[in-house]
Every structure is written in structure tokens, then in C-alpha cells.
Amino acid sequence: MAKRVEDLTVTANRRLNREYFVLELSSAGPLPEMRPGQFAQVRVEGSSTTFLRRPVSIHDFDPVENKIKLLVQIVGKGTEALSGLKSGDLLNMVYPLGNSFSLPGRGEKALLAGGGCGIAPLLFLSRYLAANGFEPDILLGFRNKERILESGEYEKFGRVFLTTEDGSAGEKGFLTEHPVLLSGKYDIVYCCGPEPMMKAVASICKEQDIRCEVSLEQLMGCGIGACLCCVVDTVKGNLCTCTDGPVFNVNDLKW
Amino acid sequence: MVNTGFSIGDLHFRNPVLTASGTFGYGAEFEDFLDISALGGIILKGTTLEPREGNPYPRMAETPSGMLNTVGLQNKGIDYFEQSIYPAVSLYDTNVIVNINGSYVEDYVALAERIDKLDKIAAVELNISCPNVKMGGMAFGTDLSSAREVTRAVRAVCSKKLIVKLSPNVTNIVDFARTAEEEGADAVSLINTLLGMAVDIKNMKPSLSTITGGLSGPAIKPVALRMVWQVARAVKIPVIGIGGIMTSDDAVEFLLAGASAIEVGTASFIDPSASVKIVKGIGDYLAAKGFSDISEIRGYINRNI
Ligand SMILES: Cc1cc2nc3c(=O)[nH]c(=O)nc-3n(C[C@H](O)[C@H](O)[C@H](O)COP(=O)(O)OP(=O)(O)OC[C@H]3O[C@@H](n4cnc5c(N)ncnc54)[C@H](O)[C@@H]3O)c2cc1C
Ligand SMILES: Cc1cc2nc3c(=O)[nH]c(=O)nc-3n(C[C@H](O)[C@H](O)[C@H](O)COP(=O)(O)O)c2cc1C
Ligand code: FES
Numbered sequence: 001m002a003k004r005v006e007d008l009t010v011t012a013n014r015r016l017n018r019e020y021f022v023l024e025l026s027s028a029g030p031l032p033e034m035r036p037g038q039f040a041q042v043r044v045e046g047s048s049t050t051f052l053r054r055p056v057s058i059h060d061f062d063p064v065e066n067k068i069k070l071l072v073q074i075v076g077k078g079t080e081a082l083s084g085l086k087s088g089d090l091l092n093m094v095y096p097l098g099n100s101f102s103l104p105g106r107g108e109k110a111l112l113a114g115g116g117c118g119i120a121p122l123l124f125l126s127r128y129l130a131a132n133g134f135e136p137d138i139l140l141g142f143r144n145k146e147r148i149l150e151s152g153e154y155e156k157f158g159r160v161f162l163t164t165e166d167g168s169a170g171e172k173g174f175l176t177e178h179p180v181l182l183s184g185k186y187d188i189v190y191c192c193g194p195e196p197m198m199k200a201v202a203s204i205c206k207e208q209d210i211r212c213e214v215s216l217e218q219l220m221g222c223g224i225g226a227c228l229c230c231v232v233d234t235v236k237g238n239l240c241t242c243t244d245g246p247v248f249n250v251n252d253l254k255w
Numbered sequence: 256m257v258n259t260g261f262s263i264g265d266l267h268f269r270n271p272v273l274t275a276s277g278t279f280g281y282g283a284e285f286e287d288f289l290d291i292s293a294l295g296g297i298i299l300k301g302t303t304l305e306p307r308e309g310n311p312y313p314r315m316a317e318t319p320s321g322m323l324n325t326v327g328l329q330n331k332g333i334d335y336f337e338q339s340i341y342p343a344v345s346l347y348d349t350n351v352i353v354n355i356n357g358s359y360v361e362d363y364v365a366l367a368e369r370i371d372k373l374d375k376i377a378a379v380e381l382n383i384s385c386p387n388v389k390m391g392g393m394a395f396g397t398d399l400s401s402a403r404e405v406t407r408a409v410r411a412v413c414s415k416k417l418i419v420k421l422s423p424n425v426t427n428i429v430d431f432a433r434t435a436e437e438e439g440a441d442a443v444s445l446i447n448t449l450l451g452m453a454v455d456i457k458n459m460k461p462s463l464s465t466i467t468g469g470l471s472g473p474a475i476k477p478v479a480l481r482m483v484w485q486v487a488r489a490v491k492i493p494v495i496g497i498g499g500i501m502t503s504d505d506a507v508e509f510l511l512a513g514a515s516a517i518e519v520g521t522a523s524f525i526d527p528s529a530s531v532k533i534v535k536g537i538g539d540y541l542a543a544k545g546f547s548d549i550s551e552i553r554g555y556i557n558r559n560i
Binding site: 043 | 278280284309313315316319320322472525526527528
């Protein structure tokens, strides 16, 4: 899977709520092959305070329509600038980067668990699993009803379970308290979200002896394994999140 | 055809663009983005005698027009280098240079002896300017007598071309360049990162695990350029300019100020193919200005001073 630097064209910028938006991107030629869990290093032009590229997960990739989607949360200058992109604008990306989630074994049952912005890579993963004959269950956690993101999209590829902290939609409480997660009926859990949430999911999986893969978000300089800034301390020593990850088996992490 | 080649003694470089140590991995990381043989040379990630895990995370912070890093020379050591990295890098059709580091003079010497035996390594860059290690590193590059001692000791065992990489964290960098020249260095490269710091006001603590780190990127270019100009006027050996070079225009500034060649660092993080674009841009500049050889513009600004 060769990496490339490329200007993609913004075909839509959809605002989901105050904090989140989805960018749809396309290119004149065919997009490269990509796997769920991979990310792009996105260039934010025109400001000395957004000097480095910003890592963003591939939220969805549809090879037939030749489209990529990014789901972005506005947290600072770079993501704020990206939120202003309009149809027809160009976005320069280095991609596809990093490793990917592993496929479940034949006949294995998978649960995808994502909270907040962490749901980003899981849409592509659900599409990919469905395309490979799996029927994933998808557990999504949000703070409240207004903050629910794209849950309809996920329903196309699996059974969706929702939780909100205030109970305004789905089950009330934290994602980590949801009965499906505690049910023990899965062979593998894929998880992405805030670190405390991933740690809690990882420990539930360890107790139940379920395989668990998480996607980490370390600060990145280059995204291609050259600067060694994105390291995570693992049982195998310091590994780069951008090349050895961002997806890690929790047994390799010192959690 | 414009000639952009240059030489350090009898070692020829097809063009003046090298990649800076620690910003280009071992080359393989960039193979999807560029043709390594289009570069004058590549300088590999800093190597030490023993494996080093480097400093704890967080290791970087973005700053206006630049970044701070505190990687701390993470690398797998010279044994691993010889077995697993050398076979791959020796296939590159360009000058491959090893950047060596140590805590004691003996470490540098032992490393230089090992590298000296590797046929396909064109030169050694002696890093006496790493700001991110507790022992050695910049300590050698900020004290004249230590700089002299380590350069002399390495020179004695190194039959390859020896480039001494200077620290900008000194009062008068010219003294260090002269010392390197006196001790037999074949070239000097400058600058390494400037010691800096950032504070995370959200969490009310330093942004880097080691509190201070090395600043790189366009933010340091004016300082680097000034130092390169000063050093190029003071020594006869070739000067390799480093610091915030993002485009060929930046590179040309260094050449006009007296550099024989340049290294591209942080720019490769923003655009992995920056280095080859700079190669092309330098050629275009020379052609547009009507020069046929890069040596014609080296130190050109001094004519007008
Ligand atoms: C592999 C990977 C995949 C990611 N995928 C997505 C995604 O799909 N959607 C999305 O919205 N975000 C994603 N992120 C996080 C995203 O990169 C950061 O939110 C972004 O870089 C912030 O840039 P900014 O200029 O807006 O914020 P800044 O002004 O730079 O910083 C604002 C705040 O964001 C935090 N921040 C900065 N960089 C990161 C980072 N790399 N990870 C976590 N927090 C950070 C800072 O600590 C600070 O508190 C991902 C990060 C990684 C490493
Ligand atoms: C992440 C990172 C790692 C570096 N590692 C090394 C190193 O191992 N050895 C060395 O001599 N310089 C190292 N440097 C310094 C660069 O080679 C270069 O001197 C410096 O970054 C200034 O150039 P720039 O502004 O073009 O990046 C490193 C710089 C960065 C940003
Ligand atoms: S971000 Fe540079 S090595 Fe991972």
C-alpha cells in the first residue's frame, strides 16, 4: 500500500453539530487501497501556528464511489481551520498511514466500541467487516442526544447500540456499563475513544479473555516513522504510533 | 546543463541537498515519496554504541513556525545497525552518512572505528550538539576543549570524511568551527536545534517530558543563516547549512551566505518530498540567473558587503 502526498478535492463539508463536521473528499484518479484504522496527515495551510500536519483517521472509504470521509472534532486552531473548507477546496494529505485493525477469525463475533470522536475509524471498519461477511455489533457512546454522530451510517453495516451519559437516547450511562460489552459473547472488541474509556474497555476484555484492539492518538510530528515523536511504551519497548500503530493489541500496551 | 555538484575533499556529491539526521529515518520511510538517488546524500538517524530507548513521551510540541523535540537519540545501537540497517542503506545510490553520538569520548571513538569498516558509508557526521541527552551530546559541543578532544580522537580513527555538527547554543560558534577545522574535520555542518521550551497552559505543566528540547523549523532559519555566514567566512573547509530550510529559496539563501551544501530537516515532516523539490529548485534558480556552476554563487553576498 504505497503512501502518497496528494491534493484531494472537498466534495462536501457537513456540519453535524457545534463541535463536529464530516469532510467528504475525492480525487480525479482512483484513491489508493486503504484499510480501516489507517489515517491521513492533513495539511492546514496558511498559518504559522498550524505548521505541522494534523493526523485524522479515515472515517469511511468507499472505493466504488472513490470517496473518503473524515470525521473531525474542533479542538483547536487546525481543526477550526479545516471546518471552514468548502466544496471545491483542495486538502493536501499524506496517506494512507499506519497499520489497521485485524480481521476477526472465521465465524468470530466482533464488537466495535467507540466514544465521542473515537467513533471515527469505526465506520470504515464496520463497512469493511460487513463486506467481508461479518455481522458486527456496534456500541456507540455519547454525552447526550444532541451529540450523537452519524449513528444511522453505522446501522447500514451492523446492529447499533447507543448509550448516552444522561439517558436522553439509548441506554443511560457510560459505554463501559452497557450490557453488550459485559455480555462476554464476543471474540474480539475493537475500541477507539478517550484513553480512560479505552483502558476501561481493555480491562473488561482482559477479564473476559476477549481479544481487544485499540486505536491510539499520540502527538505526531511526521506520521511516517521518521521523527520518533509518537512513541508509546509497550512490552516490546517504545513503538511508533504512526507506523507500528495506531492500532495496538491491548496485551502489548503497559495498561 | 547547470552543475550543482560539490565535493568534500575527494568525496563528490551530485547535488548539495542532504537530509538532516533524525528527520529522514534510514531513508526507507521516504521511498514511497521520492527517489533517494536524486539526493546529494542522506544522513541517517543518530546512532550510539549501545541501544537507547530515548526520552519519555511527550517528545514534541508544535511552536510558531517550528517544533520542539526531545527524542533523546532513540536507536537500536551499532550492532543492530551493522546487521540490519547497513545492508539496506548500502544499496542506495547516493552518499550515505552516519551521524554518531556518545556520552564519553571513548564511545565516539569506538563507534567511529566500527563505522570506518563499513565500505558503503561515505562519511561520518560527528554530532556534538544533541540538546536532548543528559550526558555527552551538546556538552561536547558547547565547551571548546571538549569539542577539540572529541574531534581529535575521532579524527585519529576515522579514515572517512569527517563532518562535525555544531551546536548553536554557544556564544561564538566560529570558535567551534575553527577548532573543528584545526583538528582535521573535512567539513562542518550547522546548526543543530536551538534549546527551547513550551508550556501546556491547559494542564499547567511543561509540554515536553524533559522540560526543554530542541527547536527546529523555519523559526530558527535567521539564526542558522547568520551562523552559517559567520562560519563560512572564518574557515576554509566546506560548510553545510542547516536550519528551517523548507524551500529551494531558503536553500539558496544559505548558499549565497557561504554554504557549500545544505541539509533538509523538519521540512520532510511537512512534505516528505521537500528535499527533491529543493534539488530541482536550486537548479532552476541557477539556470534562471544564468550561472552554470553552483560554486559561482557560494558566498556571493560577500561581494556586495
Ligand atoms: C492516529 C490519529 C488519528 C486521529 N483521528 C482523528 C479523527 O478522526 N478526528 C479528529 O477529530 N481527530 C483525530 N485525531 C486527533 C487530531 O489529530 C487532533 O485533535 C488535532 O491534531 C488537533 O489539532 P488542532 O490544531 O485543532 O489543535 P491544537 O490547537 O494543536 O491543540 C488543541 C488541543 O488538541 C490536542 N491535540 C493536539 N494534537 C492531538 C493529537 N494528535 N491527539 C489528541 N489530541 C491532540 C492538544 O493537546 C490540545 O489540547 C487523531 C489523532 C491521531 C494521532
Ligand atoms: C525529531 C528530530 C530529531 C533529530 N535528531 C537528530 C539526531 O539524531 N542527530 C542530529 O545530529 N541532529 C538531529 N536533529 C537535528 C536536525 O538534524 C537539524 O539539525 C535541525 O532539526 C535543524 O534543521 P531543520 O530546522 O531543517 O529541522 C533532529 C531534529 C528533529 C526535529
Ligand atoms: S510521528 Fe514521526 S515517527 Fe511517528
